[in-house]
Amino acid sequence: MFGLAALDLARVQFAFTMSFHILFPAITIGMASYLVVLELCWLRSKRQVYVDLYHYWLKIFAVTFGMGVVSGIVMAYQIGTNWSYLSEFAGSIMGPILSYEVLTAFFLEAGFLGVMLFGWTRVGPGLHFAATCAVAVGTLISSTWILAANSWMQTPRGYAIEGGRMVPSDWLAIVFNPSFPYRLLHMVIAAYLTTALIVGASGAWQLLKRRDNPAVRKMLSMAMWMVLIVAPIQAVVGDFHGLNTLEHQPAKLAAMEGHWENEGDKAIPLLLFGIPDMEQERTKFAVGIPYLGSIILTHSWSGQIPGLKEFPREDRPNSLIVFWSFRLMVGLGLLMIALGAWSLWLRRGGRLWTKRPFLRFALWMGPAGLVAILAGWTTTEVGRQPWVVYGVLRTADAVSPHGAGSLALTLALFVVAYLFVFGTGTVYLLRMMRKGPQRFELHRPPQGGPGEQRTPMRPLSAADVGNDDDAAPDGAAPSNDQHGG
Amino acid sequence: MGIDTTVIWAVIIFFAVFMYVLLDGFDLGIGLLFPFTPKKNDRDTMMNTVAPVWDGNETWLVLGGEGLLAAFPVAYSIILSGLYLPLIFMLVGLVFRGVAFEFRFKAKEHERHLWDKAFIGGSVVASFFQGVALGAFLDGITVSGRSYAGGPLDWIAPFPLLAGLGVMIAYTLLGATWLVMKTEGELHARMVQVARPLALLLLAAIVVISIWTPWRDPAVAARWFSFPNILFLAPVPVLVLVFIVLLLRALAGQGDNLPHRVPFVAALALIFLGYSGMAISIWPHIVPPAISIWEAASPPSSQGFALVGTLFILPIILMYTAWSYWVFRGKVKADAGYH
Numbered sequence: 068m069f070g071l072a073a074l075d076l077a078r079v080q081f082a083f084t085m086s087f088h089i090l091f092p093a094i095t096i097g098m099a100s101y102l103v104v105l106e107l108c109w110l111r112s113k114r115q116v117y118v119d120l121y122h123y124w125l126k127i128f129a130v131t132f133g134m135g136v137v138s139g140i141v142m143a144y145q146i147g148t149n150w151s152y153l154s155e156f157a158g159s160i161m162g163p164i165l166s167y168e169v170l171t172a173f174f175l176e177a178g179f180l181g182v183m184l185f186g187w188t189r190v191g192p193g194l195h196f197a198a199t200c201a202v203a204v205g206t207l208i209s210s211t212w213i214l215a216a217n218s219w220m221q222t223p224r225g226y227a228i229e230g231g232r233m234v235p236s237d238w239l240a241i242v243f244n245p246s247f248p249y250r251l252l253h254m255v256i257a258a259y260l261t262t263a264l265i266v267g268a269s270g271a272w273q274l275l276k277r278r279d280n281p282a283v284r285k286m287l288s289m290a291m292w293m294v295l296i297v298a299p300i301q302a303v304v305g306d307f308h309g310l311n312t313l314e315h316q317p318a319k320l321a322a323m324e325g326h327w328e329n330e331g332d333k334a335i336p337l338l339l340f341g342i343p344d345m346e347q348e349r350t351k352f353a354v355g356i357p358y359l360g361s362i363i364l365t366h367s368w369s370g371q372i373p374g375l376k377e378f379p380r381e382d383r384p385n386s387l388i389v390f391w392s393f394r395l396m397v398g399l400g401l402l403m404i405a406l407g408a409w410s411l412w413l414r415r416g417g418r419l420w421t422k423r424p425f426l427r428f429a430l431w432m433g434p435a436g437l438v439a440i441l442a443g444w445t446t447t448e449v450g451r452q453p454w455v456v457y458g459v460l461r462t463a464d465a466v467s468p469h470g471a472g473s474l475a476l477t478l479a480l481f482v483v484a485y486l487f488v489f490g491t492g493t494v495y496l497l498r499m500m501r502k503g504p505q506r507f508e509l510h511r512p513p514q515g516g517p518g519e520q521r522t523p524m525r526p527l528s529a530a531d532v533g534n535d536d537d538a539a540p541d542g543a544a545p546s547n548d549q550h551g552g
Numbered sequence: 553m554g555i556d557t558t559v560i561w562a563v564i565i566f567f568a569v570f571m572y573v574l575l576d577g578f579d580l581g582i583g584l585l586f587p588f589t590p591k592k593n594d595r596d597t598m599m600n601t602v603a604p605v606w607d608g609n610e611t612w613l614v615l616g617g618e619g620l621l622a623a624f625p626v627a628y629s630i631i632l633s634g635l636y637l638p639l640i641f642m643l644v645g646l647v648f649r650g651v652a653f654e655f656r657f658k659a660k661e662h663e664r665h666l667w668d669k670a671f672i673g674g675s676v677v678a679s680f681f682q683g684v685a686l687g688a689f690l691d692g693i694t695v696s697g698r699s700y701a702g703g704p705l706d707w708i709a710p711f712p713l714l715a716g717l718g719v720m721i722a723y724t725l726l727g728a729t730w731l732v733m734k735t736e737g738e739l740h741a742r743m744v745q746v747a748r749p750l751a752l753l754l755l756a757a758i759v760v761i762s763i764w765t766p767w768r769d770p771a772v773a774a775r776w777f778s779f780p781n782i783l784f785l786a787p788v789p790v791l792v793l794v795f796i797v798l799l800l801r802a803l804a805g806q807g808d809n810l811p812h813r814v815p816f817v818a819a820l821a822l823i824f825l826g827y828s829g830m831a832i833s834i835w836p837h838i839v840p841p842a843i844s845i846w847e848a849a850s851p852p853s854s855q856g857f858a859l860v861g862t863l864f865i866l867p868i869i870l871m872y873t874a875w876s877y878w879v880f881r882g883k884v885k886a887d888a889g890y891h
Contacts, residue, residue, distance in 0.1 A: 129654060136650060137650035140614060144632060151630070155699075159625055174615075176607075177607040177611045178608050181880065480640065480641075488648060495659070
């Protein structure tokens with residue numbers, strides 16, 4: 068198809084399905100923890116605003132989680148269908164890690180999700196809270212294992228090669244490989260930030276539409292505290308992650324910086340703009356800040372980093388892609404820090420909920436976390452090419468022996484199916500968010516222990532009835548308690 | 553030593569896939585029954601019986617896949633590339649079906665039919681291609697060295713296509729008997745009606761496959777019909793008949809004395825017998841007809857590492873899964889109205 072070889076098609080297919088998939092867990096990791104906080108606040112204070120927010124975000128969580136599950140099942144099989152040589156060569160190491168992810172995380176999430184979504188009237192409040200916690204903990208355990216597997220592929224340790232395949236020799240070294248802690252922290256924080264930005268944008272939108280009520284104020288306020296605290300932490304973690312990359316994947320770092328060669332011990336500038344040219348081996352139109360590259364990357368005035376020319380041509384990742392995806396991620400990160408700072412400034416005098424330029428900024432930053440995650444993911448994954456297991460197995464050698472025809476067919480199938488399914492899903496999510504938090508009436512049946520025949524329940528979808536009641540009265544105040552965030 | 557971790561792993565994967573077939577079997581069956589229950593109210597009820605558990609049911613499929621990668625990477629690599637197209641079709645089917653659970657209730661009134669169709673289509677495609685994959689797997693996968701050496705369309709053959717139909721019949725029966733257990737009134741009565749012919753169809757499918765497999769493959773024939781195996785294995789077909797009779801009688805006697813769960817339990821038993829029969833036929837191969845479990849095994853350090861956790865965690869998973877089913881036990885009301 069279009070002259071693409073089977074390898075290219077397999078890569079495009081994997082990148083496509085992976086990019087879709089990563090967005091959903093990114094939201095559910097953060098949102099599950101947010102739901103824990105909301106339910107805990109409700110249990111402790113019994114303030115209506117928390118239970119309203121809990122049920123509002125629970126529905127959005129359910130839809131996102133559902134999309135994450137179905138796209139995740141695809142991922143579980145893509146390693147074998149598209150990269151069969153990788154599974155044979157490195158399966159002895161990746162397999163056990165992924166099995167632990169299923170056993171300790173997926174089952175936990177799935178097992179308690181039903182109770183979390185539909186069990187509000189079937190189990191007591193304590194047990195329900197435990198279910199919410201189990202789901203949240205499950206999402207975090209899942210991140211831990213999957214990032215252990217990904218980090219191991221980036222910085223492999225603890226293995227030997229016997230009989231033409233990788234054999235584990237030290238499981239501690241495999242799981243706690245050099246880049247694992249940085250990647251895990253960076254990803255989990257990214258998930259928290261992403262959720263905070265979405266929650267904040269949702270609140271900002273309601274306020275811009277003049278639907279001011281305590282629940283909306285509360286969620287905007289909580290989200291902005293989160294952004295304020297976590298965005299700067301993310302910058303620091305990112306810096307440490309960069310130093311780790313310099314140590315273990317120097318070619319990736321050189322590509323991120325568009326840095327080709329060192330000129331004596333002259334300090335390295337930090338390039339703000341440039342067009343890395345892989346053919347001519349230079350970065351065109353480079354605009355940089357002198358010394359800053361050395362300072363940030365080596366924490367010294369004239370520190371040197373390896374340039375791309377120090378690596379054989381066939382071992383260089385594509386600098387053009389990595390250079391720009393990295394800048395996109397960092398740029399969005401800086402905007403997030405600015406958002407947090409602005410929100411803090413506006414809290415003086417309670418202007419957080421009324422300052423319209425700020426609300427518009429918060430609204431536009433809603434998807435920033437998702438975009439930054441995709442950009443960061445591109446940076447790290449394209450940056451490790453041409454290796455699938457860094458320094459050990461090339462991507463080109465890992466691919467399954469399928470013809471281009473099969474791969475083109477399945478790629479087309481995935482593109483059509485995903486755009487339709489997840490496109491519609493996004494529309495539904497936005498519709499649900501547009502409605503804003505509603506007052507949640509607690510219909511706990513008068514008596515009977517858990518599981519006893521209860522009053523009829525509404526259909527077991529975590530979301531309420533469809534969207535037919537779009538005409539919900541503007542400005543309807545769902546929460547009638549006195550607290551405003 | 554005396555403990556062969558490779559055999560233990562074969563049993564674990566057998567168990568995971570079996571759990572998947574049972575559990576996702578009945579909820580896929582609900583999608584297959586949708587065309588026979590056009591009323592929106594009935595469809596809502598049917599969805600409600602599985603909404604809290606379907607996600608956990610599907611997780612067994614993921615465990616089967618990742619367990620295979622951990623313990624038998626060679627088999628994972630060959631089977632997944634050999635069954636490439638049927639598996640991708642199955643996955644795309646599962647995507648459509650999975651989102652329908654949530655989207656159906658979020659769609660506007662005039663869009664709902666779209667997600668009903670996605671649910672039906674996704675269930676049909678996923679079930680059929682699971683069967684095709686199973687059939688192609690039993691049919692034998694062409695291997696050279698450690699890689700798949702067949703063509704992309706090898707699965708288009710009579711036996712895999714028949715197996716696809718067989719799996720659809722089995723899932724529909726599981727779904728129907730599940731609904732006999734979980735619903736009441738008109739929907740219940742209709743499911744009783746639907747389940748009877750399905751039971752007979754399943755019996756026919758079992759008979760055809762039981763004759764076809766040994767007839768085409770002398771090794772399978774030798775395993776089943778040689779002495780003394782025949783004595784140990786004879787109970788399998790006998791039990792199949794016993795459970796078919798029990799199932800039909802329980803369906804005929806609905807409303808009398810037998811509890812509503814009997815047909816479902818009998819259907820589970822039938823699936824278990826059929827599934828065990830296949831395992832007996834291919835043992836000890838994990839990629840029939842060429843590669844045995846020992847040839848496909850990962851190194852002891854991998855199997856051991858994963859086994860420690862699996863043996864410890866699986867019982868806990870089974871406990872909380874059972875608890876979650878218990879929380880949602882009982883009939884799901886037809887008037888589970890929503891406003």
